[in-house]
Amino acid sequence: MSGRAQASGSRRLGWLWLPLLLCFSFLYVPIVALVVMSFNSGKSALNFSGLSLRWYPELFRDGDLGEALLNSLLVAVGCTLVSTVLGTMLAVGLVRHTRSTALDSLVMAPAILPDLMMAIGLLSFFAAVGVSLGLATVALAHAAFGTAFVVAVVRARLVQLDRSLEEASQDLGAGWFTTFTRITLPSIAPAVAAGSLLAFTLSIDEFVIAFFTNGPTSPTLPIEIYSRVRFGVTPEINALATILLAVSAIAVVVVAVAVGRTEDGDD
């Protein structure tokens, strides 16, 4: 069945398979190169000198890298929690309680502003209020733009949600809180999940803002990698990247399947 669909797809594609192949090569050759280099037996991430798995056990013995990964995960989880809660509440407020388009665009500003400006701004802010820099400030800084992305995703779903569902809930005796938890939230849950996943992935590999708002003692993964690259990168980094790639690919598939399943159930 799927084989036949593919066959008819390529028939309609005609000669266009060539540019399609080029586009996909452009997108995926770097990733393939990254993965291949992780199996390099030599010490360089630039010259392939033979197949080996030596960098994977090496990776797990590298305590600093492990700590940096843990730091990044902590930051990403913190950012995701703050962004999801704030972003969802903000989206509900914007869609249900105001018709202001100015507020709408203001919310998106942190997502559109250049990272460098955000970073400098946040650094000045943290300095001004006298907060000592560390993982918490990175998480808050990431949440500042993560929230904007959650708002964008959740708002798109809310706009489509039939307003009378919430009115019906009120009509049947539910106050605003019960209406939100029993009717609104289940209806927008896939969007909330997608938004929080987006905030997580944006946070975990963010470099510029983290670089400015972090303290000196607890580097996040991108910062740790950056500091090593200056002394020459080893295939150990490629091995780490390959593992992260595999984990995120699995996560994306799991979420896509889960979201698809709840949406099937809804309709």
Add this chain to the structure above:
Amino acid sequence: MTEPLVSIKGVGASYGSVRALDDVYLDIGDQEFFALLGPSGCGKTTLLRSLAGFETPTEGSVLLAGEDLLAIPAHQRPVNMMFQSYALFPHQTVAGNVGYGPARAGESKQEIARKVAEVLAIVGLTGLERRRPSQLSGGQRQRVALARAIVNRPRLLLLDEPLSALDRNVRSQMQLELKRLQHEVGIAFVMVTHDQEEALSMSDRVAVMDGGRIQQVAAPEELYARPANRFVAEFIGQSNVFEGVAAAGGLSAGGRLLPGSGSGRYLVVRPEQVRLTPAGVVSGTVLETQFAGGMSTIVVAPEEVATASGQPVLVRQPGPTGVERGAAVSLTWDAETAVLVP
């Protein structure tokens, strides 16, 4: 009418420069089937949503069984609504939807299950408890929406265009069903509709609205036979409206007396009251004839007298038309079947 269930007193609502409701007075009786009828934008939906608590009138008061309804928030009103889109919760089953109200009232699981079973039996959906709204037909969804709205036994049930989403043949069946149900549960129904046939065939009384104002409140027969003004006359059914000056025994227009009763500058006569006669009060030429089984319609261009809208005069009679296009005819009607309105 004894003490009314709902008493709407001087209700008005303005949104910016839009006057959605203007000085509305209305009494609705216990167990009455009441319809709000009018063209779109006439304020009928605003009035209904004000009763539900989703709109707040800017002036006036509403009493429900003597209590100030407008002071009570929507989720505490003893009023339930059936939404035009049905607004069934898509992520819940039929039982979940219908049981939502009793669950919010804090009733026990057994009590909720008993009420759900009872009300599903009333609307004829026993056995579908575990289905999702997406697995139901349009008619079944409508019944679930109805069941959900009556399960809490409200004092007043509001229906927003309840039949507009249904196919034509399901609709006429549901009209009868709603009427039966209203007698069975003994709840006052207030229905908003733009479909006059629906309003006339189902309701005990109808309020015709236009421009945020109540134009007339009357039983369907009276609304048709004795419209209060030109708007109602033209909105309800088909009518021939002549403009002129009230005179003894009718309306003086174009130098002749058109028979009628009442007072006002318009005379309304229904097509089925007009007859062809050798020497009538209005003469004219037949423009067109339509034969539709038991009834036929004759379209006549009047001479000397014009209708208020400039439209030809309609004559409806049983049996075949009996005249040809282009024939000169003369029309008459009885004074008591024509009414003068302002």
